[in-house]
Amino acid sequence: MSAPGYWREIPQRYNLLASRCGVCGDVDFPPRVMCQKCRRESIGRMERVGLSGRGNIVTYSILHTGMPAFSDQKPYVIAIIETEEGPRLTAQIVDCRHDDVKIGANVKSVFRKVNEDGKEGIISYGYKFTLVKE
Amino acid sequence: MNNASGIVSYGYNVPRYRIRAEEIARVWGADGKRISKGLNVIEKSVPGIDEDTATISVEAARMALKRRGIDGKRVGAIFVGSESHPYAVKPTGTIVGEAICASPEFYCADLEFACKAGTAAMQIVHSMVMSGMIEYGLAIGADTSQAAPGDTLEYTASAGGAAFIFGKEGVIANLNTTASFTTDTPDFWRREGAHYPSHGGRFTGEPAYFKHTQGAARMLMEKIGTTPSDYDYAVFHQPNGKFPLEVGRMLGFEKKQLDTGLLSPLIGNTYSGASPLGLCAILDEAKEGQRIFMTSYGSGAGSDAFDFTVTGEIGKVDRKKTLREMIADCERVDYAIYSKMREKLRRD
Numbered sequence: 192m193s194a195p196g197y198w199r200e201i202p203q204r205y206n207l208l209a210s211r212c213g214v215c216g217d218v219d220f221p222p223r224v225m226c227q228k229c230r231r232e233s234i235g236r237m238e239r240v241g242l243s244g245r246g247n248i249v250t251y252s253i254l255h256t257g258m259p260a261f262s263d264q265k266p267y268v269i270a271i272i273e274t275e276e277g278p279r280l281t282a283q284i285v286d287c288r289h290d291d292v293k294i295g296a297n298v299k300s301v302f303r304k305v306n307e308d309g310k311e312g313i314i315s316y317g318y319k320f321t322l323v324k325e
Numbered sequence: 326m327n328n329a330s331g332i333v334s335y336g337y338n339v340p341r342y343r344i345r346a347e348e349i350a351r352v353w354g355a356d357g358k359r360i361s362k363g364l365n366v367i368e369k370s371v372p373g374i375d376e377d378t379a380t381i382s383v384e385a386a387r388m389a390l391k392r393r394g395i396d397g398k399r400v401g402a403i404f405v406g407s408e409s410h411p412y413a414v415k416p417t418g419t420i421v422g423e424a425i426c427a428s429p430e431f432y433c434a435d436l437e438f439a440c441k442a443g444t445a446a447m448q449i450v451h452s453m454v455m456s457g458m459i460e461y462g463l464a465i466g467a468d469t470s471q472a473a474p475g476d477t478l479e480y481t482a483s484a485g486g487a488a489f490i491f492g493k494e495g496v497i498a499n500l501n502t503t504a505s506f507t508t509d510t511p512d513f514w515r516r517e518g519a520h521y522p523s524h525g526g527r528f529t530g531e532p533a534y535f536k537h538t539q540g541a542a543r544m545l546m547e548k549i550g551t552t553p554s555d556y557d558y559a560v561f562h563q564p565n566g567k568f569p570l571e572v573g574r575m576l577g578f579e580k581k582q583l584d585t586g587l588l589s590p591l592i593g594n595t596y597s598g599a600s601p602l603g604l605c606a607i608l609d610e611a612k613e614g615q616r617i618f619m620t621s622y623g624s625g626a627g628s629d630a631f632d633f634t635v636t637g638e639i640g641k642v643d644r645k646k647t648l649r650e651m652i653a654d655c656e657r658v659d660y661a662i663y664s665k666m667r668e669k670l671r672r673d
């Protein structure tokens with residue numbers, strides 16, 4: 192990813208910045224400029240909200256091959272997470288035994304290195320998730 | 326005018342992977358039991374492939390803010406001390422500032438002073454709070470240090486970091502006095518572009534660690550007329566598990582004052598994170614009125630000494646989860662996995 196492209200997405204990558212429709216209250220991640228439901232009515236009434244980073248696993252997969260950025264971490268877990276505010280997102284689950292990853296498990300976001308543009312390019316940081324132990 | 330400043334909150338982060346000193350010794354044909362006992366280090370922390378000084382700093386800073394409910398916008402300064410900043414040019418503090426929503430109104434720079442850059446950051450933000458320049462300041466000491474394969478440093482060079490928020494309101498530990506002892510001593514260094522540091526072997530002990538740690542510690546106690554018995558806890562830089570106990574004994578501290586803050590037997594030398602993490606372990610259990618003595622050491626060389634008094638506000642901090650619990654929740658790796666994680670395997 193180019194440096195400007197990464198830079199534009201920093202608020203959502205670092206802080207899970209989402210949008211909330213001022214009309215119907217729906218939360219979207221990544222943030223939208225217009226609500227899919229309320230359309231024109233929502234223009235100018237979209238607010239920015241940060242997701243708490245708490246959620247649970249809707250489903251997951253253990254990957255044995257995959258994107259170059261993750262190849263040194265394989266096998267690794269990618270999950271669809273439902274955040275407590277509603278939006279679903281896809282992210283890596285780190286620092287866990289694969290046996291402990293279960294559908295419905297509570298997770299929280301952590302700040303991690305997501306990609307490196309070689310040894311001389313920019314380092315991309317962002318959210319990943321870990322299991323919440325009670 | 327209220328000039329008092331101190332620690333309002335603290336946070337920490339230690340990666341969950343560990344490698345045992347005996348496992349490292351096995352690879353290099355050394356006597357692991359003897360080395361482990363000699364250094365008083367059982368194992369050391371290892372950062373995951375996706376962890377670095379920036380991620381450790383952000384996690385520690387977020388913990389510090391969250392447990393006192395402080396909005397990142399109120400943080401007016403961020404100074405990160407490390408010898409393993411992810412970029413040679415581009416400050417770690419800018420990443421932390423964005424990740425805690427302090428941007429864009431904050432003072433910021435990265436610091437480097439081997440293992441004492443984190444305590445230098447504490448002195449800077451403390452001064453800025455005292456002067457009234459800022460309401461809250463964030464000081465971080467964090468590292469993911471590398472050691473050359475087979476070097477004695479490899480048994481200890483580890484990863485971790487601590488973050489402290491300084492302010493005038495809601496102080497949990499008043500910073501009463503601080504003192505620094507600095508000289509030009511080439512005991513340990515790394516030139517620009519070099520992947521691993523060089524060091525002066527035994528020269529790192531007597532004229533370096535012991536001289537500077539004692540120098541700063543004595544300077545501070547003379548300045549305010551205290552003796553080791555005035556303190557409930559003491560924490561020193563811990564390049565291994567042996568030096569801090571020795572320097573404590575030389576200064577007249579008892580082992581029971583040092584035990585709480587001594588983490589290196591379990592996680593190794595977290596460099597800029599070392600004495601700050603020890604302070605976190607002390608704050609995890611300290612009570613109102615208790616007094617804490619801390620002295621860092623950074624090669625090159627210098628030491629920063631601090632005198633803190635714990636206040637009643639400590640009771641308002643959520644301390645259900647402790648640093649020692651985070652450290653205990655770990656996963657051991659062997660030397661092969663460790664080599665991959667620390668990018669020691671040549672692939673080109």
Ligand SMILES: [Zn+2]
Nearest residue numbers: 212215226229
């Ligand atoms: Zn809507």
